[in-house]
Amino acid sequence: MKHTFPVRIPPAAGWRPFLILWSTQALSALGSAMTSFALVVWSYQQQGSALTTALLSVCSYAPYVALSIFAGSLGDRWDRRRTMMLCDAFAAGTTLAVLCLLRAGRLAVWHLYALNALNGLMNTIQQPVSDVAATLLTPRDQAQRVGGLRALSGSLVTLLGPALAAALLALAGLEAVIAFDLLTCAAAVLSLGLFIRLPEEPAGGARPSLTQSAGEGLRWLWANPGVLDLILFLACINLIASMYNAALPALLLSRPGGGERALGAVQLCTGLAHLAGSLAVTVLPPPRSRVRVICSSLLLSMSTENLILALGRSVPVWCAGAVLGWLTVPVMSANMDALLRLRIPVEMQGRVYAARNTLQFFTIPLGYLLGGWLVDRVCAPLMDAQGPDAPLTCLLGSDGGGGAALLFLAIALAGTLVCLVFRADRRLWELER
Numbered sequence: 001m002k003h004t005f006p007v008r009i010p011p012a013a014g015w016r017p018f019l020i021l022w023s024t025q026a027l028s029a030l031g032s033a034m035t036s037f038a039l040v041v042w043s044y045q046q047q048g049s050a051l052t053t054a055l056l057s058v059c060s061y062a063p064y065v066a067l068s069i070f071a072g073s074l075g076d077r078w079d080r081r082r083t084m085m086l087c088d089a090f091a092a093g094t095t096l097a098v099l100c101l102l103r104a105g106r107l108a109v110w111h112l113y114a115l116n117a118l119n120g121l122m123n124t125i126q127q128p129v130s131d132v133a134a135t136l137l138t139p140r141d142q143a144q145r146v147g148g149l150r151a152l153s154g155s156l157v158t159l160l161g162p163a164l165a166a167a168l169l170a171l172a173g174l175e176a177v178i179a180f181d182l183l184t185c186a187a188a189v190l191s192l193g194l195f196i197r198l199p200e201e202p203a204g205g206a207r208p209s210l211t212q213s214a215g216e217g218l219r220w221l222w223a224n225p226g227v228l229d230l231i232l233f234l235a236c237i238n239l240i241a242s243m244y245n246a247a248l249p250a251l252l253l254s255r256p257g258g259g260e261r262a263l264g265a266v267q268l269c270t271g272l273a274h275l276a277g278s279l280a281v282t283v284l285p286p287p288r289s290r291v292r293v294i295c296s297s298l299l300l301s302m303s304t305e306n307l308i309l310a311l312g313r314s315v316p317v318w319c320a321g322a323v324l325g326w327l328t329v330p331v332m333s334a335n336m337d338a339l340l341r342l343r344i345p346v347e348m349q350g351r352v353y354a355a356r357n358t359l360q361f362f363t364i365p366l367g368y369l370l371g372g373w374l375v376d377r378v379c380a381p382l383m384d385a386q387g388p389d390a391p392l393t394c395l396l397g398s399d400g401g402g403g404a405a406l407l408f409l410a411i412a413l414a415g416t417l418v419c420l421v422f423r424a425d426r427r428l429w430e431l432e433r
Helices: 016-047 050-077 080-103 109-136 140-171 174-195 210-223 225-254 260-283 290-311 315-326 329-343 346-361 363-384 391-396 402-423 426-432
Strands: none
Touching: 016 050, 016 080, 016 109, 016 140, 016 174, 016 225, 016 260, 050 109, 050 210, 050 225, 050 346, 050 363, 080 109, 080 174, 109 346, 140 174, 140 260, 140 329, 210 225, 210 346, 225 260, 225 290, 225 329, 225 346, 225 363, 225 402, 225 426, 260 315, 260 329, 290 315, 290 329, 290 391, 290 402, 290 426, 329 346, 346 363, 363 391, 363 402, 391 402
16 A cells, blocks of 8 residues: 655744753753763662673663664654653653662662663654654754754753762762652653644555554665665764773773762763864854764764773873763764754654664664673683783783773774774765765
8 A cells, every 4th residue: 555645744933842842851861861870870889890780771772772663653643742741751750660669778770670671662752753843843944053952952961960960969869869850850741741832744644554664764764875874884883882881980980090080070071072062063054064074073083082091090081082082972963963854854754763763773782781791701801811011901001990991992993993984985975965
């Protein structure tokens, strides 16, 4: 059966609805990031294992990757505003469950795994719906600014999340962090219910089934190989970046001169660099070559931060690496976001974004698992077996965190190689036409 779809859904007039949605969802994301940071610290203190903390993110991303291919169709069938409200409310419910278990003295790491998996399931549906909502609420010629603003909110979350979480942990404990998360989630739900109205989609033909919808998103990507290769490029980068995230707590919490303050300082500098890049991309005009900006930004990030973290021995050096690694990430993110919004027809965005999420993000749980396993089972034992005069010992040190440092050295080389390979991909450059 042939299915018909509307050619174009008109965007809402003005910036006010988008700004309300963007700001309240960013506030909710800040609360979630604070809770995630606090629970990573809590779980590492309980188990002392990089793999244990990595599994928290694996459980979040596993359902996201497994079911994203169908999420676009569900979002297209349901009322988008109510769907986002339901997902936010469900996230608040899981956070409340953590608070109740904590107060009862029964919170265990496996509880966090289960609740993170449920949150990941809700995020699977919410993410493509949110992407389409941003398109519907803004003019088409403002794609660069929309991407910049979304990168800006992400940088603020990265900047403020660890710092505020560390401050609340020190002053009032984990319960205060969770309570703030609940308040921000409530603000997001109320704003969606009271202030946001999305443009209605004109009536079209019969809706395809979930499998047909998933197939349409994949077929569109197959017919547009430049976009597909761009997504696969980011999938490779996500594999390396998630290995980075899995190993970072083990590196900074174990090194002499490290600890919670060092981890917080590095993430603070990460946020500041991300913020600076987001502000720049928001006010600058669109570049002549978005593909060149994406490739160059990732090459700079991959080739600097991981190497500096591997070789550094002090907080200032680690912070310098974080700045170099994250300064251009929002520039890459905003240009990729704009490129996809301008390339993908709005009536197909839900299905294509869902297919994109599966292809681009399936490497994240793999990277977390691989990073945690490599630190605990491969790199740390390998460094322990080195003699005091061995080359690796002289390069990376014989103190705590040597295994994580060895992994950072490996992913610095891998990240640089991936960027150079995809930079030579001709199908990426055809997106410039």
